[in-house]
Amino acid sequence: MSLKSGSSLLRARTVAVVAGLGVSAALGAGVAAAATPGQAVTAVPSTVAESVKVQAAAQAAQAKAATEAKAAAAAKAKAAAKAKAVTAKPVAAQKSTGWVKPLSSYALSASYAQAGGMWASKHSGQDFAVPTGTPVKSVSAGTVVKAGPNGGGDGPAYGNAVVIKHAGGKYSQYAHLSKVNVSVGQKVNAGQVVALSGNTGNSSGPHLHFEIRTTPNYGSAINPAVFLKGVGVSF
Template sequence: MAFTRATGKHRAPSRLTRRSAHVAGVTALATTGVLGTLASPATAADSGAARTVETGLTQAITLDATLAEQLDAQARAQHQQAAAAARAKAEAAAEAKAKAEKARAKAEAERKAEARAKEIREEKARAARAAERARLNAFHLPVAGSYVTTGYKSGGALWSSGSHSGVDFRAASGSSVVAVGAGTVVEAGWGGAYGNNVVLRMADGTYTQYGHLSSITVSVGQSVTSGQRIGLSGSTGNSTGPHLHFEARTTPEYGSDMDPVAYLRSHGVNV
């Protein structure tokens, strides 16, 4: 039976169609065991396809290697950045620690300096108080720069007891008379033969008397410091001329006298 082709235009089979047909033919031949020369074109075609696949794989491997290198470079850069940040952080921490240590050392130095300054101030204050106590407790001559003109227990008709119960210090009229030491006024006024006189109870419990004063500048009950003026010298009472009569006593009463020069010397006064 004869077959006829329909009339009209006909296009040649496409490359894909031809390749499909060729592959189908090769498959059939392989199945039947016929390879011969017909297999050569198929083998050639397959070799070309393999070359194409191999070329694509090489390109993929090349791309993968480039990407890996880029990733490695990026990782190294990140590592370097992290290391740099760590170093910067460590340096900042070290700098902060150094500053803190410097500030602590400065504060400690200032504290020590202030403590030392406080100690010096306290030492000066103690020294000043000690000096003041020494001044207050120190004894003085009753008339500054004077000397004894009539000694203790000197005899003569001038004294009712027959002897001098004190000592006389040279003093021009109006000379300042001071307390030889700190004490309290127990008598201030007229004292008979002593004229205007002052009697002090001293801090050590003894008594001192100052006679023939022209004027008195303290009153009974008043506390006086060592060297404080208590009156002015004169010639009141039983006196032959301006001078200061000075006595040291164990009581405020006449007759309890003791050597005034020895008394003053025992308190450090150069007489």
């Protein structure tokens, strides 16, 4: 073998040794190794363990944040649905009753079945003390069956009066009116103004005399406060 060939072989061995040392050093930085049988295994360097801990903590934090964001979104959606339901509820309840008060503001005076010298027998309705000209409203949808002076046909004691037929075989009567705004046969809605209060007929002062009847005629009145309370309206 020539001197030139020997030099080349020596350089090749040197490169191999150096490369081997590099590989050994690289492996030693990341994993435990045993040099020879029976030799103690070297521990994982602390820098690697700390890196694993940091990564695990970051992943746990991300998972917690995602869970909290999902819970917050669910709570927000639930609150929005609840608010919508609460807002809609009163409207639905108002439409379901179909009955209203005959006046917006008033003071209660003579009540149903009250005794006294003002009436031939006990009082047949509920009186509301209001100024003359106060708007009087139909308590429910229906058809006007009586309207005009002489109690609409029930007698002069009622003065100007209106009687309206409602579903379910009930009638409402409004008396002592100063003005009648409807005519017989006319259809009306709940809350529609049908007259103005007054002091006509057998009256001791401006007020509305109000009755609920089982027929359109005098003598069939029932307690209006009890009836209206049963359909969701209280005086």
